Amino acid sequence: MKNICELKHFANFKASGLSLLTENLHTFLNCKVLMQLTPVKNFEKYFGLDIHTNINRNCYKISEKKIALIIKIFGKEHGSIDAVVPIVLFGENITSIENSLFEILSNLLSKRMTECKNNSFYGGLRFFGDDFIREAISKCLAPKQYDFSRIMFLVELFEKLASMTFEGDYFTTGLILSKSLYEYGEKNGKDRxxxxxxxxxxxxxxxxxxxxxxxxxxxDGFSSFYLMDQTFVIKQTFTRNEKKSKLTDYFDSYFLDNTLMGGDIAFRVIGPNEVSIITKKGYEFIKIESKWRIRNFSWLNTYLESNIKLDIEITRAVIYYVTLCSQRHCSSIIWIPKNETESEIDKVISAKNKIWKDDLNLVDEMNKSIIQRIMSSDGVTIISKEGKIIYCGAIVKLDVKKEGGLMGTGENAAKILGQNGVAFKISQDGNIKIFTNSLTDPTIY
Known part of the structure; x- marks a missing residue:
């Protein structure tokens, strides 16, 4: 068995498919991607692994922040392996993802890498482009439940619907795929x-x-959905019970709590060229700015708890407003300082505004519309650990610390703020980056 770099025509893959594969995995999983192209024995020695003895194993958990995928390049004889290439995934949230997803990714990558090798390592753009991520998502959604090719058809359909307009305007829509449609009709004591x-x-x-x-x-894909079973024929619609929207209920509502059960899958268009696919497991496959990524809200809640202590209601409110800014494509910086004394804040803030004598509280439902406008306006919104907006429209001293790399002004500001607490940078394309003192690079959410 050889190293991948020793295979004939491998230079063709380095010239085209390598960078595309790395970038797609980086975006989809929100992590760093390191490919081991040099001798595998160096990789084994460094991480203390024995890949050759356990050649059929697809992935290893190296640490709480590192996963290794073992990609095989199969030979002409059945079951033979010509080469292996380990891929290390490094990220704050990487081990919060179920192992089954990494198994699927590893098998799919092995299949496509083998096809690429058989094509003299040409065609990397075809083997590892958007279709690769689309297939990975479909395989994650389909096992033992539905026909994989039909799931992939639905993913492609909703990508097309997200780009459509009706009478000149973009629109939202939705569909739920279920093997238990009778439960939606309150049969056998079930209530969806x-x-x-x-x-x-x-x-x-x-x-x-x-x-x-x-x-x-x-x-609309929020309160109403088309319903279909495994025959993929739409025969019914389902309208969820309307109730007053509360910050504390936002995630239950967004993830269709008490509606999705078992192997149910909800496909939604949530905005112009934006698609969301969710299951009962709480993962969301979301497409923003033509890029697919996986999100896990329960991980974000755990991550905030480990970096700054907040009451659960305040944590939910923070995530609600951060997510809302993302969905509405509002550029925003939100900072929760760990040391919130005025002297510590003034070390990194050159100007700040305090409009109300009584600070607005994030969990107060009456403040929703005002807080939304504050966070979408210029400057940094500073929030106390008690969930109060203590300053808004703040300006960061960018000369406090020299920042390297290709970061914009907003990201540099958020990185400076993250040295004391947690800072969120939401960009107009909907991406969310989280900066804390424990990270050299932001966590992309």
Missing amino acids: KGKLRKINKHYDIVRKPSIEKRFWYLI
Whole structure:
């Protein structure tokens, strides 16, 4: 068995597919990606692993922040392996992802790397482009539940729907795939917290995919959904029970708590060119700015707890407003200082505003509209550990610390603030970066 760098025509892969594969994994998993192209024995020695003895193993947990995927390049004879290439994934949230996802990624990468090798390592853009991530997502959603190719069809369909307009405007829409549609009709004592309605005409979107835009426009993907079973035919709609929206209920509502059960999958268009796919497990596959990534809200809650102590209601409120800024494409910087004395704040802030004598509290429902506007305005919003907005429109002293690398002014400001507490930088493309003192690089969420 050889190292991948010793295989014939490998230079073709380095010239095209390598950088694309690394970038797609980096974006999708929100982590650093390091590929071991030089002798594997060096990798084994460094991490204390024995890959050759356990050649069929697909992944190793190296530490709480590192996972190693072992990619095989199969030979012509059945079961033979010509070469292996370890890929190290390094990130704050990497081990919060289920091991089954890494198994799927490793198997898929082995298959595609072998195909690429058989093509003289040409075609990297085809083997490791958007279709690769789309297939990985579909395989994660489909095991033992649904036909993989049909899941992939739905992913592609919702990508197309996200780019459509109705009467000149983008629209949201949604669909729930379930093997237990009878439960949506409150059968056998089951209650999915909504109303099931049959439609007059059945829509087979696989065999006859050309359904008019008006059909999808009628459903919003938040309170109402089309329903289909494993036959992939739409026969019904489901409208969730409306209730007053609260900050503390936001995530239960967003993840369709008490509606999705078992192997149910919700596909949604949530904004212009934005797709969200969720399951009962609490993961979200989300496409923003033409890039797929995986999100895990429970990890973000745990991460905040480990870096700054907040009450659970305040944590939920912070995540709510950060997510809202992302969804609305509002550029914003939010800072929660660990040491919030005025002298410590003034070390990094050159100017700040205090509009109200009584500070606004994040968990107060009456303040929602005002807080949304504060966070979408210029400057840094500074929040106390008690959940109060103590300053807004603050300006950071960028000369406090010289920052290297290709970072924008906003990211440099957030990195400086993160030295004392936690700082969120939300960009107009919807990306969320988290800066803390424990990190040399931001966590991308």
